[in-house]
Amino acid sequence: MFSQMSRLVSYSPAYTIVPTYECFNRCSYCNFRKEPGDSPWLTMAEMKQELAGLCEQGVVEILILSGEVHPNSPRREAWYDRIYELCDEALNWGFLPHTNAGPLKFEEMARLKQVNVSMGLMLEQMTRELLQTVHRHAPSKVPSIRLQQLDWAGELKIPFTTGLLLGIGESPSDWGWTLEAIAKSHDRSGHIQEVIVQPYSEGSRQRSQGTDLILANYRK
Numbered sequence: 001m002f003s004q005m006s007r008l009v010s011y012s013p014a015y016t017i018v019p020t021y022e023c024f025n026r027c028s029y030c031n032f033r034k035e036p037g038d039s040p041w042l043t044m045a046e047m048k049q050e051l052a053g054l055c056e057q058g059v060v061e062i063l064i065l066s067g068e069v070h071p072n073s074p075r076r077e078a079w080y081d082r083i084y085e086l087c088d089e090a091l092n093w094g095f096l097p098h099t100n101a102g103p104l105k106f107e108e109m110a111r112l113k114q115v116n117v118s119m120g121l122m123l124e125q126m127t128r129e130l131l132q133t134v135h136r137h138a139p140s141k142v143p144s145i146r147l148q149q150l151d152w153a154g155e156l157k158i159p160f161t162t163g164l165l166l167g168i169g170e171s172p173s174d175w176g177w178t179l180e181a182i183a184k185s186h187d188r189s190g191h192i193q194e195v196i197v198q199p200y201s202e203g204s205r206q207r208s209q210g211t212d213l214i215l216a217n218y219r220k
């Protein structure tokens, strides 16, 4: 009940660090990604420089937000190791790292837990219909894979942020299904710390290329 909720609003100043913009997925709403090869990975020296600048600014949390290297790529291990080291470095400086680097293998998640205070992954939307449209070229957006990430995080007792991306061609009834999937995972493990409801925001890529998103075009 609203009247029973605390009126206290808390916040923690956060700063986003990007290990790489390269991504093997091509979500048609994304303005973040670059082609593999076009986005050099953040080096440890650059990371230290960035963190040094944040010390005086009252930043508490570091969001490590990354484009993805394919799970079977020979470059996957180096990509993962770099993210691990970046988190470790942030911790050593006294910041609180939170990683969202797309779906992880169970062992990757278990190990990354050691250097994160929490982690995250958006469910986006649970409907498989988007695999024909905005996620046609985004293998890591298969809903069952993302839901499994939530369950694994619960099993590993990792405080987890997830959420919905709105306006990507889903229907309002899909919002309910997606929220329900989050609630069920949370009922099992009690680990969901935050549910983000994020509207799609058009960027320069969609404006210039036009888009097959047909946003605002809710189907039902």
Ligand SMILES: O=c1nc2n(C[C@H](O)[C@H](O)[C@H](O)CO)c3cc(O)ccc3cc-2c(=O)[nH]1
Pocket: 014, 061, 063, 098, 099, 100, 118, 119, 120, 121, 122, 161, 162, 194, 196, 198
């Ligand atoms: O300020 C923001 N923080 C975002 N965060 C960070 C998050 O709000 C918090 O910094 C952490 O959850 C810690 O409380 C995300 C984290 C995720 O795992 C997945 C998506 C997001 C998205 C946002 C966002 O749009 N804006």
Ligand SMILES: C[C@H]1O[C@@H](n2cnc3c(N)ncnc32)[C@H](O)[C@@H]1O
Pocket: 029, 030, 031, 032, 100, 121, 122, 124, 164, 165, 198, 199, 200, 201, 202, 203
């Ligand atoms: C990190 C999260 O950013 C969200 N994301 C990706 N592209 C956009 C966009 N154009 N507008 C809003 N959110 C976006 C996705 O939900 C992803 O999971």
Ligand code: SF4
Pocket: 023, 024, 025, 026, 027, 030, 031, 032, 033, 066, 067, 068, 102, 138, 140
């Ligand atoms: S997986 Fe993430 S970074 Fe990659 S294209 Fe999709 S939204 Fe962008």
